[in-house]
Amino acid sequence: xxxxxxxxxxxxxxxxxxxxxxxxxxxxxxxxxxxxxxxxxxxxxxxxxxxxxxxxxxxxxxxxxxxxxxxxxxxxxxxxxxxxxxxxxxxxxxxxxxxxxxxxxxxxxxxxxxxxxxxxxxxxxxxxxxxxxxxxxxxxxxxxxxxxxxxxxxxx
Amino acid sequence: xxxxxxxxxxxxxxxxxxxxxxxxxxxxxxxxxxxxxxxxxxxxxxxxxxxxxxxxxxxxxxxxxxxxxxxxxxxxxxxxxxxxxxxxxxxxxxxxxxxxxxxxxxxxxxxxxxxxxxxxxxxxxxxxxxxxxxxxxxxxxxxxxxx
Amino acid sequence: xxxxxxxxxxxxxxxxxxxxxxxxxxxxxxxxxxxxxxxxxxxxxxxxxxxxxxxxxxxxxxxxxxxxxxxxxxxxxxxxxxxxxxxxxxxxxxxxxxxxxxxxxxxxxxxxxxxxxxxxxxxxxxxxxxxxxxxxxxxxxxxxxxxxxxxxxxxxxxxxxxxxxxxxxxxxxxxxxxxx
Amino acid sequence: xxxxxxxxxxxxxxxxxxxxxxxxxxxxxxxxxxxxxxxxxxxxxxxxxxxxxxxxxxxxxxxxxxxxxxxxxxxxxxxxxxxxxxxxxxxxxxxxxxxxxxxxxxxxxxxxxxxxxxxxxxxxxxxxxxxxxxxxxxxxxxxxxxxxxxxxxxxxxxxxxxxxxxxxxxxxxxxxxxxxxxxx
Numbered sequence: 268x269x270x271x272x273x274x275x276x277x278x279x280x281x282x283x284x285x286x287x288x289x290x291x292x293x294x295x296x297x298x299x300x301x302x303x304x305x306x307x308x309x310x311x312x313x314x315x316x317x318x319x320x321x322x323x324x325x326x327x328x329x330x331x332x333x334x335x336x337x338x339x340x341x342x343x344x345x346x347x348x349x350x351x352x353x354x355x356x357x358x359x360x361x362x363x364x365x366x367x368x369x370x371x372x373x374x375x376x377x378x379x380x381x382x383x384x385x386x387x388x389x390x391x392x393x394x395x396x397x398x399x400x401x402x403x404x405x406x407x408x409x410x411x412x413x414x415x416x417x418x419x420x421x422x423x
Numbered sequence: 424x425x426x427x428x429x430x431x432x433x434x435x436x437x438x439x440x441x442x443x444x445x446x447x448x449x450x451x452x453x454x455x456x457x458x459x460x461x462x463x464x465x466x467x468x469x470x471x472x473x474x475x476x477x478x479x480x481x482x483x484x485x486x487x488x489x490x491x492x493x494x495x496x497x498x499x500x501x502x503x504x505x506x507x508x509x510x511x512x513x514x515x516x517x518x519x520x521x522x523x524x525x526x527x528x529x530x531x532x533x534x535x536x537x538x539x540x541x542x543x544x545x546x547x548x549x550x551x552x553x554x555x556x557x558x559x560x561x562x563x564x565x566x567x568x569x570x
Numbered sequence: 571x572x573x574x575x576x577x578x579x580x581x582x583x584x585x586x587x588x589x590x591x592x593x594x595x596x597x598x599x600x601x602x603x604x605x606x607x608x609x610x611x612x613x614x615x616x617x618x619x620x621x622x623x624x625x626x627x628x629x630x631x632x633x634x635x636x637x638x639x640x641x642x643x644x645x646x647x648x649x650x651x652x653x654x655x656x657x658x659x660x661x662x663x664x665x666x667x668x669x670x671x672x673x674x675x676x677x678x679x680x681x682x683x684x685x686x687x688x689x690x691x692x693x694x695x696x697x698x699x700x701x702x703x704x705x706x707x708x709x710x711x712x713x714x715x716x717x718x719x720x721x722x723x724x725x726x727x728x729x730x731x732x733x734x735x736x737x738x739x740x741x742x743x744x745x746x747x748x749x750x
Numbered sequence: 751x752x753x754x755x756x757x758x759x760x761x762x763x764x765x766x767x768x769x770x771x772x773x774x775x776x777x778x779x780x781x782x783x784x785x786x787x788x789x790x791x792x793x794x795x796x797x798x799x800x801x802x803x804x805x806x807x808x809x810x811x812x813x814x815x816x817x818x819x820x821x822x823x824x825x826x827x828x829x830x831x832x833x834x835x836x837x838x839x840x841x842x843x844x845x846x847x848x849x850x851x852x853x854x855x856x857x858x859x860x861x862x863x864x865x866x867x868x869x870x871x872x873x874x875x876x877x878x879x880x881x882x883x884x885x886x887x888x889x890x891x892x893x894x895x896x897x898x899x900x901x902x903x904x905x906x907x908x909x910x911x912x913x914x915x916x917x918x919x920x921x922x923x924x925x926x927x928x929x930x931x932x933x934x
Contacts, residue, residue, distance in 0.1 A: 297612065301472035309461035310611025312604075312787070314648055320453035336672050337641060338611060344637040345614040353618055353629045357637045360677040449792060462791025464607070466828055480885075480919075488852045489821060490791060496817035497794040505798055505808050509817050512857040598782035598802075603827070606777075610829035620830055622778075647783070649790035650800055 280352040283390035283415035286380055292350050292394055294377030297342060299334060299370050311337030333367035334374070339398065339407055346376045346396060351413045358391070359412040366406035374398050374406075390417040432504040435542035435567035438532055444502055444546060446529035449494060451486060451522050463489030485519035486526075491550065491559055498528045498548060503565045510543070511564040518558035526550050526558075542569040576666050576700060576708040576747075583663040583698045583710070591657050593690040593719065596644045600635055600687045608639050622685075635683040640718050640727050644689040658714075659695035660733065665710040666745065667737030674732040681726040688721040696730065706736035707747050756846045756880060756888035756927075763843045763878050763890065771839045771873040773899075777826045780815055780867045788819050802865075815863040820898050820907050823863075824871045839873045840913075845890040846925070847917030853891075854912040861906040868901040876910065886916035887927050 297303060308319055313335045316323035324332040340362065347357045368374050378396030385391065391414055398407040449455060460471050465487045468475040476484040491514060499509045520526050530548030537543065543566055550559040574582075602622070609619050617624035618634060625633040635643065646652060655661070683689065697713040716729045737745070782802070789799050797804040798814060805813040815823065826832060863869065877893040896909040917925070 295613065301475070302466060302468055305457060305460040305466065305471045306611045308457040309464070309787075310608045310642075312461070312642055312648055314454055314457065316454055319457045323453070336675060340638045340641070340675060341608060341612045341614075341636070344639070345609075345612045345616075348616060348618075348637055349614075357677075357679050359679070360638070360675075362675045364673055364675070447793070458791045461607075462788045462822075464822055464828055488855060492818040492821070492855060492857075493788060493792045493794075493816065496819070497789075497792045497796075500796060500798075500817050501794075505810070509857075509859050511859070512818070512855075514855045516851075516853055516855070597786075601781040601783050602778040603781050604783045606827060606829055615830040647786060649786055650795040 280354050281350065281415060283383070283392070283417045284419070286383060286392060286415065288380050288383050290380040292346065292378035292380065292396060294346060294375060297374045297376070299368055299372045299374060301370065304332065304334075304370065307334055307338040310341065311335055313337050329367070331369040333369050336364060339364065339368075342374065342376050342398065343396060343409055343411075346378065347394075347411055347413060350394075351415060354416040356414040357411060358414055360409065361411070362407060362409040364407060366403050368398070368400055368406055372400040372402055374400055378409075388420075390415055390420070432506050433502065433567060435535070435544070435569045437570075438535060438544060438567065440532050440535050442532040444498065444530035444532070444548060446498060446527060449526045449528070451520055451524045451526065453522065456484065456486075456522060459486055459490040462493060463487055465489050481519070483521040483523075485521050488516060491516065494526065494528055494550065495548060495561060495563075498530065499546075499563055499565060502546075503567060506568040508566045509563060510566055512561065513563070514559060514561040516559060518555055520550065520552055520558055524552040524554055526552055541566050543567075574664075576710075579664050579666060580698065580700055580710070583665065586659060586662055586695050587697060588694065589659055589662075590694040591659055591692050593692050594645055594656050595690045596688060597646045600643050600683055600685050600689065602633060602685055604642060605633065605635055605639060605685070608636060608642060630682050630684065633685045635685075637679055638677055640683055640689060641729070643683070644691045644718055659693045660712045660714050663695065663698060663710070663712060663735075665735045666708055667706060667710070667735050667741060669736050669738060670733055671736070672731055672733050674730075676730040678728045679726070680728075681720065681724055683720070683726055687726075689726070690719050692717050692719075703734060703736060705739060706742050708737070708742075708745075710735040756890075759844050759846055760878065760880055760890070763845060766839060766843045766875045767877065769839055769875060773870050773872045774825055776824050776869045776871075778823075780823050780863060780865050780869065782813060782865055784822060785813065785815055785819060785865070788816060788822060810862055810864065813865045815865075817859065818857055820863055820869060821909070824869045824896075824898055839875045840892065840894060843875060843878065843892065845892075845915045846888060847886060847890070847915050847921060849885075849916050849918060851914045851916070852911060853914055854910075856910040858908045859906075860908075861900065861904055863900070863906055867906075869898055869906070870900075871896050871898045873897075883914060883916060885919060886922050888922075888925075889914050889916040891915075 304319055318332055318335045321332055376398050378394050380392050381395050382393035394411045396409045397405045399405045456471055469479055470484055470487045473484055528550055530546050532544050533547045534545035546563045548561045549557045551557045606620050618628055619636050622633055694715045696715050699711050700708055701711050703709045712733045714731045718727045720726050785799055799816050802813050874895045876895055879891050880888055881891050883889045892913045898907045900906050
């Protein structure tokens with residue numbers, strides 16, 4: 268179900284030089300199952316009922332419970348840290364919780380490189396990343412600025 | 424129970440056979456189900472996925488062993504205080520506690536005795552709910568300080 | 571309070587812009603197992619976040635927290651109950667409604683957060699304004715900044731949240747603020 | 751396996767009685783926050799388990815884990831996935847069914863467990879026998895001990911569990927072992 272990237276793939280360092288504008292950011296899927304909801308509470312320690320109590324969520328006018336900010340942030344954290352590797356760094360991240368993800372949805376985290384540039388001696392990328400599901404398309408448009416190592420720096 | 428009550432040390436000398444163990448209630452709400460996964464790190468879906476539990480032939484999800492032992496742990500450690508010690512605990516998962524049930528943890532002192540220089544109590548403790556009565560009969564041997 | 575219009579409340583609220591809370595220390599240092607649970611939540615098996623042996627030989631010399639984990643590790647956590655509320659900048663803003671929805675989140679990460687670090691946080695109100703949403707024409711929008719520091723008083727991350735605070739449909743109706 | 755009766759399998763299984771597994775180290779030392787989450791689960795606000803400052807003033811000198819917390823802290827935990835299974839005795843013991851229900855649990859507590867302790871554990875099969883339950887007339891009842899030690903090699907706690915291993919209703923039917931009609 269979950270296309271988890273292997274540890275080996277993660278350990279392979281990505282270099283700024285090898286990245287092009289338009290490149291895809293390798294993503295993964297999270298089906299919002301009951302177990303995922305339980306994991307969300309354990310991992311985020313967010314006990315607000317709207318995220319795990321169907322009756323409570325419905326009484327609040329929502330069609331069902333929906334995943335929280337902590338979980339969604341963590342998904343993007345996984346996406347970004349896998350992309351930049353150990354020698355990279357996530358400098359900046361911006362996320363907009365526009366639409367909700369409910370049980371039964373499959374969240375697909377993915378993205379692309381929209382700008383490749385340098386600033387001083389930093390080798391940077393601007394990424395457009397998002398979560399989408401099959402029901403409504405993009406739910407959570409986001410952006411990030413990340414730093415990657417450069418081969419030129421590595422050899423100099 | 425408040426923190427203050429817990430900090431008051433109970434002494435063996437002041438306990439009598441037949442005494443009640445101060446108990447507490449835990450209602451099995453949706454939040455409690457979430458808490459019990461977080462606290463026990465038990466991801467068997469039979470404890471949090473209603474559909475899965477029903478496909479296994481159960482009427483609903485039910486709380487796990489880790490949650491039960493934690494509940495008894497709270498009962499016993501509050502009872503013996505910082506100077507006491509829980510020597511032995513035995514629990515039988517006879518019946519299930521489902522969402523909507525209110526678990527009531529309680530017990531009584533069944534034996535007061537010494538062994539060498541240890542001041543001991545035997546406790547009968549259990550979980551009961553409003554639906555079926557006692558679900559989880561248990562026993563414990565605890566040591567208390569003596570005055 | 572009943573005599574104050576949303577606009578009057580906003581005027582008061584805007585005086586709090588720039589006000590920063592005292593630092594609130596985290597209850598415990600950054601620990602391994604909460605990071606493991608955080609990674610488990612999203613299926614992340616990166617050894618940099620979970621394997622002390624791997625991390626010892628990697629860039630940072632020890633296990634570091636995944637990006638954005640800091641939200642979970644700072645502050646007192648959801649248990650035990652606190653005898654007094656933690657002061658927040660947005661908590662001092664009086665607004666007509668008290669229903670919150672977090673919309674945008676923004677992070678700037680400056681330093682790695684390592685196991686053993688002790689993180690404290692301060693909060694600052696950046697902006698507050700009125701803008702209608704479907705539920706409430708006089709919704710308060712609050713922009714908050716949280717600054718996370720480690721035990722060496724280094725800023726390790728800043729987080730900026732945009733939050734709306736609205737009234738329930740009943741409260742809107744009672745106030746006579748029909749939707750435009 | 752198809753030609754073996756549950757009684758044959760039991761004979762094989764009983765050969766494991768008394769055998770101890772390898773010792774398995776915990777992934778991490780005992781930490782504060784997992785204890786806090788454990789206490790939260792049952793609304794326990796005992797400062798001995800939660801408050802380092804308070805705990806320092808007690809005879810223990812530091813935060814101790816609640817009585818039966820040890821099950822949560824020992825072993826590798828549920829994440830990340832393991833590349834190899836932890837060698838346990840139970841996994842090697844054959845039985846007709848692989849569905850489990852935990853029945854009885856027993857603890858003997860010897861030493862307090864403190865934040866910073868490193869807990870290891872090993873398992874030992876104590877007994878195994880056939881006893882009918884509603885779902886399966888040839889259920890295997892498995893009694894095993896888990897022995898927990900700390901970083902000084904001291905046994906801090908022993909847990910004895912009775913685990914019932916049963917077949918699914920379909921497997922019971924396929925084997926021609928009709929469940930007892932008298933039991934409910």
